[in-house]
Amino acid sequence: MKILRQAASMSPYPDLPSRTSAQRSALSRDAGLLRIKAATKGVTVAAAFGSVALGLVFAQPWAAQAASPTTAASQPGTGHHDDAPANPSPSDAQQQLAPPAQPPADVAPQAQPQAVSGGS
Amino acid sequence: MGPDRAKLRAAVSISDEVDTTESASSSPLGANELVANLPDSVQFRALGTTAHLLVTDPDRLDVARRILDAELVGIDAACSRFRPDSELSMVNRSAGQWCTVSALFAEALSVALSAARATDGDVDPCLGGAVVALGYDRDLAALPADGAPITAVVLQAGAWRFIECQPGRVRIPRGTALDFGATAKALAADRAAARAAAEAGCGVLVSLGGDICVSGQPPGGGWRVRVCDDHGAGPEGTGQTIAISAGGLATSSTTVRTWLRGGRSYHHIIDPATGLNPPTWWRTASVAAASCVDANSASTAAIVRGERAAEWLTELALPARLVRHDRRVVTVAGWPHGAGGE
Numbered sequence: 001m002k003i004l005r006q007a008a009s010m011s012p013y014p015d016l017p018s019r020t021s022a023q024r025s026a027l028s029r030d031a032g033l034l035r036i037k038a039a040t041k042g043v044t045v046a047a048a049f050g051s052v053a054l055g056l057v058f059a060q061p062w063a064a065q066a067a068s069p070t071t072a073a074s075q076p077g078t079g080h081h082d083d084a085p086a087n088p089s090p091s092d093a094q095q096q097l098a099p100p101a102q103p104p105a106d107v108a109p110q111a112q113p114q115a116v117s118g119g120s
Numbered sequence: 121m122g123p124d125r126a127k128l129r130a131a132v133s134i135s136d137e138v139d140t141t142e143s144a145s146s147s148p149l150g151a152n153e154l155v156a157n158l159p160d161s162v163q164f165r166a167l168g169t170t171a172h173l174l175v176t177d178p179d180r181l182d183v184a185r186r187i188l189d190a191e192l193v194g195i196d197a198a199c200s201r202f203r204p205d206s207e208l209s210m211v212n213r214s215a216g217q218w219c220t221v222s223a224l225f226a227e228a229l230s231v232a233l234s235a236a237r238a239t240d241g242d243v244d245p246c247l248g249g250a251v252v253a254l255g256y257d258r259d260l261a262a263l264p265a266d267g268a269p270i271t272a273v274v275l276q277a278g279a280w281r282f283i284e285c286q287p288g289r290v291r292i293p294r295g296t297a298l299d300f301g302a303t304a305k306a307l308a309a310d311r312a313a314a315r316a317a318a319e320a321g322c323g324v325l326v327s328l329g330g331d332i333c334v335s336g337q338p339p340g341g342g343w344r345v346r347v348c349d350d351h352g353a354g355p356e357g358t359g360q361t362i363a364i365s366a367g368g369l370a371t372s373s374t375t376v377r378t379w380l381r382g383g384r385s386y387h388h389i390i391d392p393a394t395g396l397n398p399p400t401w402w403r404t405a406s407v408a409a410a411s412c413v414d415a416n417s418a419s420t421a422a423i424v425r426g427e428r429a430a431e432w433l434t435e436l437a438l439p440a441r442l443v444r445h446d447r448r449v450v451t452v453a454g455w456p457h458g459a460g461g462e
Contacts, residue, residue, distance in 0.1 A: 002272035003395070004253070019253035053165075095238040096436060097418050098410035103439040104362035104369070107344050113361050114161070114344045117406060118351035119373025120169045120329025 122364060166192045167305055168202075168259055169329030170351065176323035176339050184316035184324050186325075191312040192328075198225040199304040202259045208298055212248060216294030218286075229283070232303045235417035242421040244392040246283075248297025249274040251390055254397070255381040268381025269318065271321030273395030288419045301388060306370060306416040309333040313412075327351070332369040333412040345369060347406045347441060350376045360441065360449075360458050372419040373404040389423045401426035404443040406431065408455070414438075 107113075135339055160178030162170055162185055165244055175181050197450050198221075200206040207225040221229075232245035253274045284291045292298060300307075305328040317336030325334045327342050330351030334343050341363055342452040348359030350373065374397070377388040391398040405422035409415035418438050422429035430452050433440045439455040451457055 004272055004274045042252055046254055058433075068447050087280035095234055097238045097414040097438060099437040099453070100364070100367035100408045100410055100439065102365060104345075104364050104408050104456060105342055106458075107341075107361045107363050109361070111361060113346035113355040114339075115172055115325055115327045115332060116330060116346045116348065116351045116355060116357065117327070117332050117369050117371045118330045118346075118348045118357060118359070119376035119404060120331070120351050 125233050167196060167200075167303070167308070167328060168261070170327075171329075172325075172327040173316075174325040174343070175320060176337065177320065180320035182319040184322075186202065187316040187319060188312045188326060191308050191315070194224050195228070195304055195308040198222060199300045199358050201299055201301070204234050208300065211290060211292060212297040215292050215296055218284075218289050218291045220289050226285065226290065228300055228304055228307055229285065229298075231307050231413050232298075232300050233280060233283065235303050235413065238414075239322070239394055239417055239424075240295045241278060241280065241422040242424040243302045243417045244277065244280055244390075245298050245300060245303070246276050246279040246292070246296045247301075247390050247392060248299035249295075250277060250392070251299055251301070251388065251394045252297070252389065253395065254386050256386070256388060260377055260379070261410040263379045266380040266383060267434050269384070270386070275395045277392040302416060302420045303413055305329055306331045306333075306368065306412040309412040310368065330362075331412050334364055334366060334368075338365045347371060349373050349404045349443070360456075362456055364408060367408060367410045369406065369408050370412055370416035370419045371404060371406040372416070372423050374400055374423060375403055389420060391424050396444055398424045399426060400445050403445050403447070404441075405429065406441040408439045 160181045161172065161174040162181060163173075171188065171192065173181070173184055175184050196203065196206070198207045201208060203209060207219075207221055209220045211221065211225075229245070232243075235243045236245060250273065254270055256263070256313040260325070279293050279296045305330055309326045309328045309331050310333045313324050313333040313335040316326065317324040320336075323334070323336040323338045323343075325332060332343075332345060342365040344361055344363050346355050346357060346359055346361050347369075348357035348371075350357060372389060374387045374389060378385050380386070387397055389397060402423055403440045405419040407415045407418040407422065409418060415438075418433060418436070418440070422433060422440065422442060425432060430440075430442060430450055433442075434452045437453050439453045440451070441455050442452070444450065448459065
C-alpha cells in the first residue's frame with residue numbers, strides 16, 4: 001500500500017510553528033511516529049513514518065485574523081445566501097458539540113414513524 | 121474536573137438488539153388516527169439522496185418546500201464534490217491560491233472547521249483526496265460494481281488547521297482537497313428547517329438522507345423518527361422509534377454508501393489518521409444534538425473513534441444509540457432504552 005502525504009514543500013506557509021499547548025495537544029495525533037497498517041492482497045503490512053510535515057508548518061494566519069473585526073463564524077440555520085461573507089472562527093480552541101434541549105423520548109411500539117434517520 | 125468514570129459507565133446502557141420483524145413498526149395506527157396525527161409531507165430526490173419535508177400545517181407545505189428547494193440548490197452549487205462547477209470544486213482546483221467564495225460556501229467551511237475542532241480532527245473537511253483514493257471518485261450511483269484494488273491512501277491529517285479564511289475568500293493548502301460530506305447535508309437541513317419554520321409559521325422537519333433537523337412547534341409528543349442502519353429501509357427498517365421535539369438527529373453507518381474495489385468493500389467514513397476506513401467497532405451511530413450539524417459530526421466521529429465513542433458522547437451529554445458490529449445496542453446520555461420498537 002502506497003502512502004501519499006502532504007509534503008512540507010507543498011505548504012504555502014513558510015514559517016515554522018509557534019504552537020500553543022492546545023495546538024500541541026491537538027496535533028499530537030498527527031505528529032511523531034505514525035504507524036499505519038494497511039492490508040494489501042491479504043497481507044498486513046505496517047509502515048512507520050516520521051513526523052507529519054504539516055505539523056511543522058503551523059503559520060500565523062489565524063493569529064492575524066484574530067485581530068480582524070470580521071472573524072465571527074456564522075451559525076448554522078441562521079445565515080442567508082445574501083449575508084455578508086461569513087468567516088470561519090480563527091480560534092483553535094476545542095469547541096463542543098451542543099446537546100439537544102431535551103433528549104429523544106421513547107415512543108410506543110405501535111406508533112407510526114413520521115421520518116427515518118439512517119445512514120445514507 | 122476529570123470525568124466521573126462510574127457515572128459515565130452508569131450512563132452507558134448495553135442491550136441486545138431485540139428488534140425483529142415483529143417488533144419493527146408493523147403495528148400502524150388506525151386509519152383515522154393516521155389522518156389526524158400525521159402532518160403533511162413531501163419526499164423527493166436531492167443531493168444524491170432522499171429529501172423528506174414534513175410540516176404540522178398542511179397549508180404551509182408549499183412555503184416550506186420553496187425554502188427547502190432554494191437551500192438545496194444553494195448547497196449543491198456551493199458544496200458538491202461531484203459538480204465541476206461547484207465552489208468546492210473550484211477551491212480544490214485552486215489549492216494553494218486564494219479563491220473568492222460566496223457567503224454560503226464560507227458558512228459551510230466555517231461549519232466544517234468547527235466540526236473538526238469539536239472532534240479533534242476526527243471529522244476532517246480535508247479528506248477529499250483520501251476518499252477519492254479509496255475509490256469514491258464520482259456519485260455513488262455512477263460507481264462501477266467493482267474496480268481495481270486500492271494500492272494507495274492519502275494522508276493529510278491536520279491539514280484543515282492550515283486553511284486560511286478572510287472575508288469573501290479562502291485558501292486551502294496546496295495538495296489538499298475539501299470534502300464536506302460530513303457536514304454539508306446537515307447544514308442544509310439546519311438552514312432549511314429554521315427558515316421554513318420561521319416563514320411558514322409551523323412545525324417543520326427536514327430530513328436529507330436521514331440527517332434530520334426539526335424547528336418550530338412540533339406535533340404533540342414530538343416528531344416520531346425511526347432510527348435504523350439505512351434511511352432507505354423506511355419506517356419498517358429494523359431499529360427503534362423515538363421522538364424529538366427540537367434540534368437535530370443524525371445517523372452514520374458503515375453499512376450504506378459502500379462500494380467494492382478489488383473485491384473488498386469500502387465505505388465513505390474515513391479515519392483521517394490512516395486515510396482508510398476505521399476498524400468497524402460500530403456499524404451504526406445515531407446522535408441527537410442541538411443541531412443536525414452537531415449530530416452528524418458526532419455520529420461520524422463516533423464511527424471513527426470506535427470503542428472510545430461511548431465515553432466521549434457521554435462526556436458531551438449527547439444522547440446516542442450505537443449499534444455494534446454484532447448488532448448489540450449501546451445507548452448513552454439519556455437516549456431511551458428501546459421500548460419504541462426494540
